[in-house]
Amino acid sequence: MDLLIFSVILFIVCIAASIIGVFLLFLMQNKKRQNVVFFILACWALYISYLNASTLPIDHIGQQLLGWLFGFVAAIALLLRYAGKTEVRYPVSNVMVALSTVFSVLCLFLLAR
Numbered sequence: 655m656d657l658l659i660f661s662v663i664l665f666i667v668c669i670a671a672s673i674i675g676v677f678l679l680f681l682m683q684n685k686k687r688q689n690v691v692f693f694i695l696a697c698w699a700l701y702i703s704y705l706n707a708s709t710l711p712i713d714h715i716g717q718q719l720l721g722w723l724f725g726f727v728a729a730i731a732l733l734l735r736y737a738g739k740t741e742v743r744y745p746v747s748n749v750m751v752a753l754s755t756v757f758s759v760l761c762l763f764l765l766a767r
Contacts, residue, residue, distance in 0.1 A: 665763070671698065672759045676752045688748075692735060696751050699728035702758035710765060717765050724761060728754040 675695040682688045703725025707718045731750035734743050 668702065668762070669759055672702075672755050676755060679748055679752060689735075692748065692751060693732075695755055696728045696732050699751060699754040699758050700725045702755070702762055703728070706758060706761050706765065714765075721758070721761055721765070724754045724758040727751075728758075 672695075675691060675698060678691045679688065679695055682691060703721050703723075706721025706724070710718050710721070728751055731747040731754065734750070735747035738747075
């Protein structure tokens with residue numbers, strides 16, 4: 655019973671951290687702080703994607719690939735943000751990381767058994 659309560663609390667913390675990170679990403683006006691939040695949120699999305707893929711049984715290949723797909727979107731957003739040349743890269747990478755984070759958490763919630 656204690657492990658179940660711990661898992662629920664951990665999942666609530668994951669959801670809260672994701673929501674706070676996404677809101678901070680879009681509400682901050684300072685570019686340096688926004689870059690820090692962006693990097694932390696991208697790493698968070700990659701970690702949640704890793705949890706999605708590693709906690710599923712080995713015979714759920716499609717669901718594991720779906721979990722890794724959202725992490726791949728966060729990795730592409732990191733590359734776009736730090737290797738891109740135009741100013742369009744900032745809002746596009748912000749949206750990509752936000753979607754990756756939200757869908758990774760939803761995938762973790764919906765696919766967890």
